[in-house]
Amino acid sequence: MSGVEAVRQEALTDDLGSRRIEVHDLNAWFGSLQALRDVAVVAEPQAVTSIIGPSGCGKSTLIRCINRMHEEVLGARVSGKVLFDGQDIYAPDVDPVEVRRRIGMVFQRANPFPTMSVLDNAVAGLKMVGRLSRGELRRRSEQALRQAGLWDEVKDRLDEPGGKLSGGQQQRLCIARALAVEPEVLLMDEPASALDPASTLRIEELIQDLKTQFTVVLVTHNMQQAARVADWTLFMLYGQVVEFGPTRKIFTSPDDKRTEDYITGRFG
Amino acid sequence: MSGAAVATAGARAPGLSRSMSRSRRVKDRAFRASLWACGFLALLPLAFIVWYVLVKGVSALNLDFFTKEPAAPGEPGGGIVQSFVGTALIVGMAIGMAVPLGMLAAIYLSEYGRGRLASAVRFVAEILLSTPSIVAGAFIWAVVVVAMGTFSALAGAIALTVLMWPIITRATEEILRLVPQELREGALALGVPRWKTIARVVIPTAGSGIFTAIMLAVARGMGETAPILLTALGQDFLTTNPVAPADAVPLRIYNYARTPVLSQHAIAWGGAIVLLAAVLVLSITARFLANRQQRRIR
Numbered sequence: 087m088s089g090v091e092a093v094r095q096e097a098l099t100d101d102l103g104s105r106r107i108e109v110h111d112l113n114a115w116f117g118s119l120q121a122l123r124d125v126a127v128v129a130e131p132q133a134v135t136s137i138i139g140p141s142g143c144g145k146s147t148l149i150r151c152i153n154r155m156h157e158e159v160l161g162a163r164v165s166g167k168v169l170f171d172g173q174d175i176y177a178p179d180v181d182p183v184e185v186r187r188r189i190g191m192v193f194q195r196a197n198p199f200p201t202m203s204v205l206d207n208a209v210a211g212l213k214m215v216g217r218l219s220r221g222e223l224r225r226r227s228e229q230a231l232r233q234a235g236l237w238d239e240v241k242d243r244l245d246e247p248g249g250k251l252s253g254g255q256q257q258r259l260c261i262a263r264a265l266a267v268e269p270e271v272l273l274m275d276e277p278a279s280a281l282d283p284a285s286t287l288r289i290e291e292l293i294q295d296l297k298t299q300f301t302v303v304l305v306t307h308n309m310q311q312a313a314r315v316a317d318w319t320l321f322m323l324y325g326q327v328v329e330f331g332p333t334r335k336i337f338t339s340p341d342d343k344r345t346e347d348y349i350t351g352r353f354g
Numbered sequence: 355m356s357g358a359a360v361a362t363a364g365a366r367a368p369g370l371s372r373s374m375s376r377s378r379r380v381k382d383r384a385f386r387a388s389l390w391a392c393g394f395l396a397l398l399p400l401a402f403i404v405w406y407v408l409v410k411g412v413s414a415l416n417l418d419f420f421t422k423e424p425a426a427p428g429e430p431g432g433g434i435v436q437s438f439v440g441t442a443l444i445v446g447m448a449i450g451m452a453v454p455l456g457m458l459a460a461i462y463l464s465e466y467g468r469g470r471l472a473s474a475v476r477f478v479a480e481i482l483l484s485t486p487s488i489v490a491g492a493f494i495w496a497v498v499v500v501a502m503g504t505f506s507a508l509a510g511a512i513a514l515t516v517l518m519w520p521i522i523t524r525a526t527e528e529i530l531r532l533v534p535q536e537l538r539e540g541a542l543a544l545g546v547p548r549w550k551t552i553a554r555v556v557i558p559t560a561g562s563g564i565f566t567a568i569m570l571a572v573a574r575g576m577g578e579t580a581p582i583l584l585t586a587l588g589q590d591f592l593t594t595n596p597v598a599p600a601d602a603v604p605l606r607i608y609n610y611a612r613t614p615v616l617s618q619h620a621i622a623w624g625g626a627i628v629l630l631a632a633v634l635v636l637s638i639t640a641r642f643l644a645n646r647q648q649r650r651i652r
Contacts, residue, residue, distance in 0.1 A: 155543055160468070187545025197536040201558040211544030214554045260540070267544050 105131040105171070105270040105301045107152060107189075112166035114147050114156055121147040123325045125166075129271070129318070134293060134302040136316035136333070138309055140353070144325040145305045146194075149273045152303065153189040154182040170271070187211070190269030194276040196256035198248030198263075204231075204240050207248035207259055211267035226266055234262035235292050254285025261292065271301040279307065290315050309349055313337050321345045407626045414624030424590055427615045434625060436592040440507060440600035444586060445576050447511035447596065448518055452575075453568055455515070456522025463523070464530035465552055479520040490516045491581030499585055507600035510586030514578060518571040525567030529560045562643040569643075573636040577629060579604040603629050 107129040114122040122144045129135040129152075137145045150156040151164055154175060167174045175185045198207045208227040212218055218226070227244075231237040236258040240251065248259055257277060264272060274293070278286040293315050296302055306312050312319050312333065319336040321328045321344075329336060329345045340346045347353055418433045425432025459479070463472055482490075494513040499505055533556050541551040557564065582602045588609060589601040603625045610622035 153543065155539060158539060158542060183545050183547050185545075186543055191543040193536060193540065193543075195536055197534070197540040199537060199540065199555055199559070201555075201561065210541070210555075211546060214541065214544070214546045214550050263540075263544065 106169075107271060107301060107303070108167075108169040109148075109152070110167040110169070112148070112151060112164070112168065114144075114151055114165075115161075115163045116147075116159060117161040121325050122151070125322075125325075125327050127320050127327065127330055129301050129303050131301045132297055132299075133317040134297050134304055134315050135318040135320065136304045136306055136312040137320045137322060138306060138312050138348075139322035139328075140348070141307065143322045145307075145322060146275050147325075148322070149191075149275050149303055149305050152271075152273055153186050153191055155186070155191060157182070187215075187267055188269055189271040189273060190264035190267065191273045192257070192261050192264050192275065192277045194279055196253060196260050196280070198251070198256050198259050200247060200249050202248055203245045204248050204251065204259060205244040208234075208262040209266050210263055215267075227262075230262040230266035231259075233265050233296075234258045235288060235295075236262055252285075254281050254288060257281060257285070257289065258292065261289075265296075269300070271303070272296060274302065274304045276305050276307060278311065286311070309337075321348060323348075404630065407623060407630055411620065411623030411625075411627040414620040415627065419621065419624055423592055424621075425617075427613070427618065430617065432621075434601070434603070434606050434621060436589050437601040437603045437606040437625065438628070439592060439594060440586065440589060441576060441602045441604075443507045443594060443596065444510040444514060444582065444600060444602055445572060447508060448514035448575050449568070449572060451511065451515040452518035452522055452571060456519040456567075456571070457526055457564065459519065459523040460526035460530060461552060461557075463527045465548075465556065475523075479523045482516065482520040483524065485517075486580075487517055487578050488580035488584070491584035494581065495584045502597070504597065505585060505587035505599040506597045507586055508596045510582045510600060510602065511596075513581035513585045514575040517578060517581065518575045521571040521574060522567050525570065526560075526564050529563035529567065530556060532563070533559045562646060566640040566644045569636045569640040573633045573640075576636075577604055577633055579608050583608070 109125055109127045112122055112125040113120065125144070125148055127135070127137075127148075137148060139145050147156060152168055152170075152175075156162050156164055164176060166176070168176060170185070170189065173180070175182075175189075199210055202210060205224065205227045206213060208230045209218075209223045212226060213223060228237060228241075231240060236255060239255060240259075243250070248256065251259060257280075261277070278289045281289065290311065293302060293304065297317075304312070304316060316333045318331070319333040320330045321336060321340075321342075323344060329340055329342045331341075336345060337349055340349065418431055420433055420438065421435050422431065422433035423436055424434060459475060463475060466472075467475065491513050494509055494516065498509040498512055502509065537555055537559060538551055541555045542548065546554070579602075582605050586602060586605070587599040588605050589599045593600065607622045607625045607629070610618040610625075613619075
């Protein structure tokens with residue numbers, strides 16, 4: 087490795103290293119209902135961190151706290167710290183809009199914009215915020231659709247409405263849309279739970295690709311999915327962290343009896 | 355068809371009484387017939403109005419009717435061009451005021467409105483919706499006409515705005531609420547600011563539904579007589595001056611219908627045809643767009 091390359095390599099790892107997410111003492115409420123209690127977790131760069139647990143355990147609330155989407159719900163509150171690049175995203179001088187641009191999100195139900203074509207959906211974020219030329223938008227759209235593994239399927243249907251695609255394609259379109267604004271972290275809230283097994287497999291392969299560049303946090307109720315794609319796994323129950331560790335350890339020799347009961351299917 | 359199916363089923367199962375299924379069949383038929391009759395009765399008034407207005411007024415429709423000022427009473431010919439221009443002027447200005455006001459209020463209620471102010475705005479819109487239009491007219495007379503020292507098209511437009519914005523606000527708010535929350539979150543999660551999310555995602559998705567709300571309000575405003583009477587007064591000469599008294603088609607119908615001059619009665623019927631046609635076109639277009647919109651949101 088030449089000197090220049092070594093420097094560049096180091097710069098790259100530094101850059102990726104700054105994409106680490108640290109959650110400390112996080113509490114979240116919906117009105118008077120407390121959804122998260124003193125949650126702490128770390129999401130490492132170039133890794134997939136999955137959050138598992140039964141319905142209502144606070145998985146989605148936790149992931150929505152990481153890009154300040156939780157506060158969009160009426161009556162929702164948060165306390166605690168979420169550090170991104172060493173900076174608390176809940177500090178008073180932080181703009182939630184900027185947080186969300188750098189920490190992208192994919193939702194459980196594919197939600198392409200119904201008034202936009204496939205092409206425009208993929209670059210919706212860039213179109214609405216930036217001032218890129220048509221040619222540039224097209225190039226970025228193709229790039230995002232390729233990255234989401236959708237280009238070959240839709241390259242002849244770019245002008246159709248996004249809602250005309252199949253469910254699995256719509257979800258990959260939403261992933262492309264999230265990638266097009268070049269985030270540093272990708273949050274995925276049960277991205278495959280509404281999809282058939284073939285589409286689920288495609289999304290999982292995609293997650294494996296994406297983790298080489300992004301910090302990926304994946305909420306799933308599908309334990310096999312967590313076991314297949316995640317490097318780190320967090321198990322939650324009643325809004326609290328039960329256990330957090332390398333996926334292999336969580337699934338083979340968990341420290342907590344409740345984790346073992348859950349992964350072996352005794353409840354949940 | 356279902357009656358026949360019941361009969362054959364009865365024949366195949368001799369244990370069940372035939373006479374019972376017959377009496378049931380009779381009742382079923384009687385009930386269906388009365389429902390059909392009621393449905394048909396509901397259609398009758400509109401059909402009758404359209405037919406009657408056409409019969410009475412079609413003879414008044416000619417080029418002069420649309421292009422000339424009124425003839426002196428008893429003299430043949432003449433038209434009501436100033437009424438058409440006045441209605442266009444008044445309704446046009448009212449659209450210019452009611453659409454921004456109504457839409458911004460709707461966006462506030464649907465996207466930001468929480469707490470006291472929102473409840474107050476909703477309550478005021480609700481009250482205004484059911485306010486008799488002559489009260490709105492009297493109010494604008496007291497506030498605008500008296501202050502300006504003259505009846506005017508502008509005062510008429512302001513009176514119509516008072517009647518139109520609550521229609522636009524309430525209908526648009528309902529339509530904006532139909533836009534799925536996931537679309538707003540999808541845009542916000544891309545780092546799109548809230549106001550841009552509303553302007554670029556929420557409103558385009560609601561699109562033709564908002565247009566429908568506006569058209570229904572325009573149809574309502576166009577047909578109003580009482581508030582125009584108290585604010586624009588009426589006008590026998592063609593003018594486009596917004597601060598001069600102006601005429602309007604429903605006002606002209608009202609005035610001509612009360613005279614003993616038969617030729618003016620015919621012109622009033624002619625005006626009724628034009629007004630009816632305009633309102634029908636607006637309502638049908640609005641309905642058509644609303645149907646299309648529903649299909650898109652789902």
